[in-house]
Amino acid sequence: MHFNRNNYSFKWDDIGDITLGRPKMGELTNVTVYRMMQYSLRSVLNAEMGAQKAADIFYRAGFLAGEQFYFNRLQKNLPLNLFVAQLQQELIDLGIGILRIEDADTEKLNFTLVVAEDLDCSGLPVTGETVCDYDEGFIAGIFEAYTGKPFIVKEIDCWSNGSRVCRFSAMAK
Template sequence: MPENATRKYKFSWDMLGDLKAGRPNLGPMMRLEVYRLMQYSFRDVIETRHGADEADRIFYEAGFLAGMEFYDNLIGPQEDINNFIKKLQSVLKEMGIGILRVEEADLDNGRITVTVSEDLDCSGLPDTGLELCTFDEGFISALLYGFTGKSFTVKEVDCWCTGDRTCRFAAHVNEA
């Protein structure tokens, strides 16, 4: 972005709006297809204009931004890794984002492996043979940063789109 360019919509949690006031009849819920319609149409345009790799980077960054706001507004500081995971599992399930499970959580060595079943972004998508959830990668990276204060790289190693039934994310801490 050019240095002197004017921002029109810098993200803040307020931008999610007052749903009670704004949707007194329809409420906060909508069909998942609509979410995916928006996400994959965005992705299509971005990928067309900037290429698949850049689209992945943009989605990773967007996921990180969303994850930071999500952590600050819905998770908050937690006493230990167990409480952090419990809280995260609870909020992710409550909001219909996915079912989080932990395979490994070795903070001492900076390694965490989690799976997300019934993932908001990809569960049920056609088998393309390509991992799709780069937004989730950034999202999870931000959550780990929020909890530990350390930078993590998160990589999706299994995805519904590669024929798997659950998305597996491997995270490792970046050396300072």
């Protein structure tokens, strides 16, 4: 997935001051609202530019989010085991999913990650295709920011291709 991150302006501040803006409602919404946004937007992008280009856009957006997420929400320069533990906890705290590292080659920086109860796809109708392009990019953005090396992330299993978890292969290029 080749793209120039500098073409895109997204930064953490774009999210705004939620405490200020939502004193009563706060941070919480529900998964339906999140998916309503994602799948309505996806249907428009699919129709306007085709599924592959739409998936590519979700990947890029996820990448920008992952990178900003790492720099703004995670403690920097941790050893791998503590980095993973911190990431697992954050993903639970934010209601994104339950992360497990299934396989790790720490020399080559190749990982297999499993996410249970994934925010984007768990419970989706089975279509035979993986849909977590945004998550692929999100993981790539986080791992790239953490390691300083470019990463390629591909979803192998997804609720929507009949699996009950999402499984991602994350490889340093």
